[in-house]
Amino acid sequence: MKRSLTILTAVAAASLALTSCSGAGTGASDNTKAELTFWHGYTEADGKVLNKIVEDFNASQSNVTIKVQTNPWSVIDDTLLPALSSGNGPDIVAMPAERLPVYADKGAFVELDDFYKDSNSNLDKLVPAAADMETVNGHKYGVPSGFVPLAMFYNKALFAKAGITTPPATWSEWIAAAKKLTIDENKDGTPEQYGLGLPDHATVANGVWPSLFYGNGGDVVKDGKAVVDSPENAETLKTWVDAVRNDKISPSGLDGIAGDKLFSSGKAAMYLGGPWMSSIAKESNIDYGIAAVPAGPKEQAASAIGISMGITSQKDGAKTAAAQKFFAYFLQKEQATAWSLGSGWPPLRSDIPASAVASNPVVEALTKQSEFGRPLLPGVVNSTDVLTAVDKLTQRAVAGENIKNLLAETQTSVQKVLDTK
Amino acid sequence: MRRPGRWLTSSSSGRRVPRKEVPMSTTVHRKPQAPRYRAPAPIGGRRRPAVGQRRKNLQALSFLLPALLVLGAFTAWPMVSALRLSFTNASGFGKEKWVGFENYARIFTDPVIINAVVNTGLYALLFTPTAVALALVLALLLNDPRLPFRGFFRTALFLPFIISLAVAAIAWAYLIDPQVGLLNYWLSSAGIRIGNVLQDPVLAMPAVAFVAVWKSFGFYMVIFLAGLQEIPGSLYEAARVDGAGAWTRFRHVTMPMLSNTTAFVLIFALIAALQAFDQIYVMTGGGPYGHTETVVMQIYTSGFRKLDVGFASALSYVLLGATLLLSVIQFVFFGRREREGD
Structure with a gap:
């Protein structure tokens, strides 16, 4: 037998x-x-x-x-x-x-x-x-x-329509452009065109929010320690959550795949993505341009795929x-x-x-x-759990929860993940 | 192995089928059950049982062997190795250490797992009663000879069951997509906004439960139909003569006569609910932020994302135990009701 x-x-x-x-x-x-x-x-x-x-x-x-x-x-x-x-x-x-x-x-x-x-x-x-x-x-x-660092893809036709000639180079220009490109024609509170596709979870190569954190001098893990709960990250989250929730520059609850679709269907004027976005955009007949992720107040950096x-x-x-x-x-x-x-x-x-x-x-x-490229969580063995924690953080923040509490909670859970071997 | 009582354990899946209530002739969509093997009386009486019997046993064994081998290799052996792995910190790459009950202890202390357990319970509460009640109501309707196009409706309602759950989930995810979804488009032209259902912490779980109900109620419905057709018409006639109205007939004739079928369907639906995975993996991936994270999702994440095979095995065994326990409780409960009913 x-x-x-x-x-x-x-x-x-x-x-x-x-x-x-x-x-x-x-x-x-x-x-x-x-x-x-x-x-x-x-x-x-x-x-x-x-x-x-x-x-x-x-x-x-x-x-x-x-x-x-x-x-x-x-x-x-x-x-x-x-x-x-x-x-x-x-x-x-x-x-x-x-x-x-x-x-x-x-x-x-x-x-x-x-x-x-x-x-x-x-x-x-x-x-x-x-x-x-x-x-x-x-x-x-x-x-x-x-x-390759995440790059900003932008829709040239929508830029021209809004009268924007150069892609934004700093955060303030970026948000201003996104507001200008967000159009809610029938005034029902749901724009027909968004300035930016900003996924709040399962983002492109998990790199969108780390890129934003770097821009303001923050990070997720540094030298094996969790550094999520920092005033820099709190400021970053507040800036972008405000822009999404109040100015509606991006739909909330977006993930990377939905974000790709949003940009390739011409419903979002700007999007952070990888090299493959160029072929996706080409297939969808979108006249696109590529620019670096705009510089944050402290640094110009982008998470790399x-x-x-x-x-x-x-x-x-x-x-x-x-x-x-x-x-x-x-x-x-x-x-x-x-x-x-x-x-x-x-x-x-x-x-x-x-x-x-x-x-x-x-x-x-x-x-x-x-x-500008920075590797994502290099050497972090349990990257799965860290990325899940970051996803939860950004998703709940965009959903309107208290940023300070969220950061403290994420800090604890990320540190716990790093400690368990 | 044959146990006394009303249940016949089907060999391949461990699922139970009530023997009497689902006769072979019904259209239940599953592998046909072999009729119980009864050895014919040996020729020449039972004079020499030793040699003849042994030969028969050997013959029987040789017929069973292929199935036993497949079962052994793909069900029994993995189960035994999973049990062993559940006491180690195995990753699947050779390096492993015996850790005793550490994995099991982690299950009951890790807040992520506890969240998944709570979610699974919630899912079961949403899925099981809805699917069973819907199946029963539709079976009653379809069983009414006054209904026109019965065959068509029966087929149409059963159809979703044939589709793979993953495919159904992809289709539904598209339908309710807030940007490109057809359902959202229709509803919004009627002035209704359902928003981004799959990203809503409150609505995501009902949404994934709904897809499972939509996919599987047809199967339970067919089983109910089979059960309904087994009830002798004379009972209804007698009840009618005694002046029983529709509700009374349902309450005092249909329900008691259907209790075996109901028990089977409930246990079946509960087991399916506890194993919720496919459509959740496809539609929400456990999100938004863990609100649809189920136990099986956690088993998958632990085993295949974090390569923590030992822990995933332990979690599988805990789920197996919980499923078994709940099934036994239901079984005993319905068994008792049945005896009281008699």
Whole structure:
């Protein structure tokens, strides 16, 4: 009975492997030839460019083959744990950067400290803030495949109609423009056009409110301590909650997906988003412009959307070495430039100037903003709970609850999350 | 395994089906139940039970084996490993440590979990009575021979049950979307504003419960219909002769005769309510700020977002225990009523 169970489980696992990740785990016994599986969530045009880079890499190698599997990011996140724990997972996996510490802390990834010291790895050329995303408990666990600060997308047609010629550069200009662009024609209290799409939860890469906090000199977590409850953050919340509740510059209760829809349907004149907004806007025939997130009273900064790639720790040394070879290849100047142009994300190397990617105006614009990018909760192992706490804070604040109490409450819960290991 | 009493435990899902009240011929949308196996009397009498019986047992076992293997691999074994995991801090990546009852202790002290438990209770209170009452009322209407197009209505009302709950949730989320929703558009042209229902801390829970009711009442309705059709018409005739009005007939004939079916439907609906997840995950993600966060949502978040598989397993076991306990209470309650009724 026990044996047949084992056989059945093996059969089941094999059939799962066939359907979900063909080829994973096969050929691992041969030391000279390494066959790796790479999971990533670049499902659009960017995916084709990445797959081309992988193909070129395969062609350049005699004994390493990388097979790519593309799935939406959320599917990767949902299937990685069962896949890895059953031994059928990928060898390399890309994921949103704030998810990396969660997995790294549980021992899912190979530590890459030595690889970072290796001069052939090209990692010393990385944009420094991008490299910061990969540190967990003092060690490096991943290599970035994308790092871009949130940017402001604006609807040029609506700007022209309102007589605004340049995108706002400071908070006060920003709010003034948003008020001007908010139109309630039938005076029923619900504007037909909003100045800004400001999600209050599940925001774009969870970065909208952290960006606003940075602008006024605040933050969420600093050096492993919760710093949510600060006078700066209270002021930030008050400013924006007032603008949403009283001036109705944005609908309340918006999330990132609804925000995308609002902007692409031309109902919001401004929106904070990632590089993909340019293709969404193009598809919806919206004449858009890209500007940096306007500077706050204290600082100009924006939370960055990051994607990290890790090497799963279930594999042998030969595969780890092969995966590192790929990372080094991926970060070469030529590949990094091609990847940037193809994906629409700014280059990961600090030695590629904006002028080198000028053939793609979106990338050029985003590259110029790179300096404002700050990684979101780098190294915070329980980022899930911290982000939930921030979501609750902003959502309840926009719903009109007492900001002071909310901040104190959030401070306690975030600190508790950071303390529990 | 066969227990005395009126319940036959279906093997695959552990769901219970009243044997007498849902005959094979009804249109209940589920896997047909194999009739109870009765061994034919052995040829040549029961003279040599040892050899013949053993062979029969082996034969029976060989027929059962495929199903048993599948059940063992995909139900029993995961359950046993989950029980073991619930006493560890497992993440699914090999590193794990025995932590005793720490996970279970956390369940009863963590305010997030307690919030989820309260929400699940609230959801069950919203969902169970509504779905069951709606199913009963519609079953009574459909059972009336005077109703025209009965077959059409029966099919139409059952239709939502065939759709996956996740798909239904996506459709409803679109319908009630405050910006692009059709329902909001129609209502607002009639001067009614329902606002952003899914982001309203008070309305979000009723909204997700409503979608589940809409999707599943058809199933309960069909079971009620089957139960209603089992009631002999002579009872109603006799009641009519005794001068019983419609309400009295319902109260004193229909309800008692339907009590088994009602018990089944209630237990079924309650179990479904305690496992609320799909439409909540799709429509609100547990929001606004935790107001629709249920226990199963927490199991998912702990296991797949935070990779805290040990804790998620413990929470699953607590939910299993609670479901079992509530089902047993209902079962005993209805069993007692039945005996008193007799």
